[in-house]
Amino acid sequence: MNSIQKKILLLTSLVLIFMSSIWITLTYYNNETHKQYNEILKRYLTMNDVTTASQQSIADLNSYLRKPISSNIIRFEHSKENVRKAKRDVLKLENKANQFTLTTYVSLIDSLVETMDRSVIFFDENNQEASAKEFEEATRISSYISEMTLTLLDKELTTYDIFYRGIMQQAEEVIRLGIWLLLIMTAILFIATYWFSLSITRPIQQLTQAANDLSNGRFKKPIKVESNDEIAFLAKTFDRMRININNLIGEIKHKAQLEHELQQNQLLLQEIQFKSLQSQINPHFLFNTLNTLSKKAYLEGSEETSDLLVSVAGILRYNLKQVDRSVSLREEIFVLKQYIEIQKARFTDRLHVRYEIDEDCLFVPIPALTLQPIVENAVIHAVEPKVEGGQLIIRVKDLQNKVVIEIEDDGSGMTPQKMEEILQEKPVQLEGHSTGIGFPNVVKRLRLFFGEYDVIRIESTQGVGTKVMIFIEKRGVKQDDESLNRR
Incomplete structure (x- = not known):
């Protein structure tokens, strides 16, 4: 004891x-x-x-x-x-x-x-x-x-x-x-009480004096306390801490020198990366080129090709303008329709799309490029593998305090393990011809944007189809352009 x-x-x-x-x-x-x-x-x-x-x-x-x-x-x-x-x-x-x-x-x-x-x-x-x-x-x-x-x-x-x-x-x-x-x-x-307090306060005063010495930077002065109880053990531990701090200061100085050298190397690497970016194709140049090709195709009588180029240019313009910003659901639906037109040109009669949209709900904010990756996932896994193609249904419904967005397909469905991986935001292997924006990334962005975990749900039955539902709270969603772009 x-x-x-x-x-x-x-x-x-x-x-x-x-x-x-x-x-x-x-x-x-x-x-x-x-x-x-x-x-x-x-x-x-x-x-x-x-x-x-x-x-x-x-x-x-x-x-x-x-x-x-x-x-x-x-x-x-x-x-x-x-x-x-x-x-x-x-x-x-x-x-x-x-x-x-x-x-x-x-x-x-x-x-x-x-x-x-x-x-x-x-x-x-x-x-x-x-x-x-x-x-x-x-x-x-x-x-x-x-x-x-x-x-x-x-x-x-x-x-x-x-x-x-x-x-x-x-x-x-x-x-x-x-x-x-x-x-x-x-x-x-x-x-x-006097005897008991004196046997404790006197060693504590000595320990306090030693702490003041350490606070003033005198790390080389040994700590000694005249006591035969736990405070003496504390003093010995404090003295070992003094020695460790003294050694740590030397290590910190050495690490600071190494970090300074590392910063210099990082600056050099950033300069190299900047020069590498300068050598890449300017996206705005590509956007202007697509517009030029669209007008040329229209003048030559290829109206379908012209519309396809316009849709590609619209998606490119949308991606350039809306990086790290929120948009209205109306803008997101508009760009989604352009993406679907491009996919229809690819799949022709194999892709059937039906829209059930409540126009009164299109004012709610949503992160840019949210719906396109979900539809793209449905096209790749529900329409493309089937010879007869498939059908997509895009709904926007008003449920009093919430707006619900549903994207439903009639494909082969998902396994429970696959749905769990998506909802847990685990990275998945991207298809070779996808845009590169993964479904789990969309889930993560939605949860961060709305600050809620249960903002997205997936219902799927193998052999029947899959339905993805996004729930958006209406409170405080009628915002001006400045508040919409705050994120």
């Missing part, structure tokens, strides 16, 4: 011992006092029960004499039994001080029971006058019992007055004892 833990346990043990001692002492005296109070109170209540039982029995007897029914006689017998029980309880209270009075008191109770019994007997024999006389006698005895109860209570108060004063004095002594115990415990805790 470590030294600081031993000190804490010792201090805690002292506190627990003193607190337990005080608690046990006070609890013992408190229980004794409660027992004495309860004994006195029990004597008073027992005597009072006699008065209550005698009065109740007189009342029940009167009820029976007025209305002699079975329920009243049962109630009277019950009250009479309570009187006998009260008498037995009173007999337990006998002592030298109340012996004579208590004997007379018990005799009165017996007389009360006998008188009430005679009243009932006369009543049952239809001797109303004798019964009434006995009832009056029982009432008078009940009054005597009440008066004698007060006499007994007065004697009890006189007898236990000295005892009560002793209890009060004992309570005062307990309070004084508690105060002394608290003072002693406070003094001991103060001394123990």
Whole structure:
């Protein structure tokens, strides 16, 4: 066990011992006092029960004499039994001080029971006058019992007055004892706390001084702490850290020199790459050339070729303008139609496309080049492998708070593994004649753009077809051109 833990346990043990001692002492005296109070109170209540039982029995007897029914006689017998029980309880209270009075008191109770019994007997024999006389006698005895109860209570108060004063004095002594115990415990805790804190704060001050030296850059000064607990171990660890930092500073200086040389090499490499780019074909030149070829084909009567060149030029212009920007769904659909026209020129009657577009939903923003890679994937995997070709359905639907874009084909479908790879944004092998923008890349861009994971879903059944659904929230989508191009 470590030294600081031993000190804490010792201090805690002292506190627990003193607190337990005080608690046990006070609890013992408190229980004794409660027992004495309860004994006195029990004597008073027992005597009072006699008065209550005698009065109740007189009342029940009167009820029976007025209305002699079975329920009243049962109630009277019950009250009479309570009187006998009260008498037995009173007999337990006998002592030298109340012996004579208590004997007379018990005799009165017996007389009360006998008188009430005679009243009932006369009543049952239809001797109303004798019964009434006995009832009056029982009432008078009940009054005597009440008066004698007060006499007994007065004697009890006189007898236990000295005892009560002793209890009060004992309570005062307990309070004084508690105060002394608290003072002693406070003094001991103060001394123990001072000793405990001094054994910790002094090494911490030495460690703090060493930390100040390190903060001022004096890494060569050894760290020494005079202690035999965990702080000494901390000081040794701190000293090893000082040595490691000193060595690390030397390594950082060496790495900084290497990084400077690397930056110089990177600048040289960028210059080489820039010169390499200069030697490539200018995309704008290619765009202008396509426009020229389109006009020439139109003038020569090749209108279909001219339209095809216009679509290619439109896609090229769209790609040049919309890099890293958002566009409206209307623009994306327009360019998608140009791409499909190019594919129709390739597949002729094998490619069938149906549009179901809600024009009121075309204002929502979407990342550029989102729909074309999805349609391209459908053309490559759903239309091209089939001799008879295939059908694509492009829908834009309004679902209250959302706009849903669906691209559905009737191809051979995807395997669950393939759908999982796409939704997990895993790179896939690109087809040789694709545009180079992968389906997983589209998924990643949509999630980044809208800040939601469940923005795209794929439903596919092998041998039936595949449906790709994109969900766009309507909130805050009616934006101006500046907000549309913020990304």
